[in-house]
Amino acid sequence: MxxxxxxxxxxxxxxxxxxxxxxxxxxxxxxxxxxxxxxxxxxxxxxxxxxxxxxxxxxxxxxxxxxxxxxxxxxxxxxxxxxxxxxxxxxxxxxxxxxxxxxxxxxxxxxxxxxxxxxxxxxxxxxxxxxxxxxxxxxxSRFAPRTGARAGDAIYVSGTIGDAALALALRRDAKLAARLSPLARAHLLDRYLLPRPRLDLVSLLRHHASAAMDVSDGLAGDLAKLCAASGVGAVVEAPTVPLSDAAREAIALAPSLFETALTGGDDYEILFTAGPGFAPPDAVTRIGEILAGPAAPQFRSAAKKPLIFKKLSFSHF
Structure with missing residues (x-):
């Protein structure tokens, strides 16, 4: 009863x-x-x-x-x-x-x-x-839109990318999860369960961001949305995308997870652009540059070759 x-x-x-x-x-x-x-x-x-x-x-x-x-x-x-x-x-x-x-x-x-x-x-x-x-x-006091990116702006992300998407992969693959160290597994699972809203960057974005959005559906796909809204293109050097030690450990075990990290959702980090002269704090990493467009963003390998993803981001439909 x-x-x-x-x-x-x-x-x-x-x-x-x-x-x-x-x-x-x-x-x-x-x-x-x-x-x-x-x-x-x-x-x-x-x-x-x-x-x-x-x-x-x-x-x-x-x-x-x-x-x-x-x-x-x-x-x-x-x-x-x-x-x-x-x-x-x-x-x-x-x-x-x-x-x-x-x-x-x-x-x-x-x-x-x-x-x-x-x-x-x-x-x-x-x-x-x-x-x-x-x-x-x-x-x-100043709204940071998706529409303000301009050619020559640098592209930045906060924190680390892909942890939550990798955690979801672990929850669906017990064998992979068992191969990870307990510390790495706990870090990734916590990032999926409890995202960290980057309210500490509010002042920075008000003063410096030409365009901004949070990474909720995947870095690659969300950058594509920002570029489309601003009418520009972009190039991202994939090796510069910041990864946690836990994510690197998971990717070393299953290299295909690198694509998951770049295209999976639930990071809730901040993706933004800023003009020349901006000096990023330690919590922020430069990953690329805005190009004159409009065009789909390009992700390049360490050898400067284009990376082709099966899909750019999570989609509900």
Whole structure:
């Protein structure tokens, strides 16, 4: 027999109201109240579905944190600092109070860490898989678009590329996972479960980025999107793409995973362009240059030969 569960009103009052920010008005109204600001407001929304964006048996707190973090990554890529988020949650038939409490605890932890309070949302039941939609709001003094790249700009990425895509490969291939060192395996799996939104780069992007986006669907494909939006081409020296030690270990075991690293999704690092004179910090790597276009971006090997990928990025359709 299914244990007693919260009603919708109890769910809101007991689980989500305690973690909401002032703009939520105690979650007692049908809308949030956001005070005006001299800075522009930036809005973004991402939907995550069990079995597509995460595994249904992942820890509920980690699922919540990933759902928030992928939205904060979009804000960071636009040079926006978060001011809050709205949560829509479609719960399947087997949800429990304990699962929901753990989900909310993870959400509350990241909301505090990233100064991004819950300000409203909606809950419903679904016959399908768990579905989470978050709309994040932020503010910026200068928006970093996809459309500003110009010939001669350098191309940069933050952090390391491919860790999350390689982790997904490990979760689907137990034999490969068993061949990796425990440290490398743990690093990759953590990067898939908990992306790191690059809010530390907000100021840099506001001041220096001519174009920017986060790497959510794969470096190769997302660069193609940025180039198309800006009407330019690009060349990337593939050996300069930053890889973690864990990714290098996995690729040494299965060289075909290098393509996976460059085309797989869920990195949530920042891809951006900047003009001459920009000096990147340690957390940022130059990987190529923008060319006069429009044209598809080229990835070149150490021998300067073009790399041909089976597909450029993850696609839902």
């Amino acid at each position: 299914m244990p007693s569960r919260y009603t919708e009103d109890e769910l809101i009052a007991r689980v989500f109201a305690p973690i909401a920010g002032p703009a939520a008005l105690g979650l007692k109204d049908d809308a949030a109240l956001i005070e005006p600001s001299p800075e522009a407001t930036v809005a973004t929304v991402d939907m995550l579905v069990a079995g597509v964006h995460f595994f249904a048996d992942d820890p509920p707190g980690a699922i919540a944190r990933k759902a928030l973090r992928v939205n904060l990554s979009d804000l960071a890529a636009k040079g926006a600092a978060p001011i809050g988020f709205l949560l829509s949650l479609a719960l399947p038939a087997d949800w429990t109070n304990d699962w929901l409490k753990a989900f909310a605890a993870g959400l509350a932890e990241d909301a505090a860490t990233f100064a991004a309070p819950l300000i409203g949302g909606d809950t419903t039941a679904t016959p399908g898989p768990l579905t989470i939609s978050i709309t994040a709001l932020g503010r910026t």
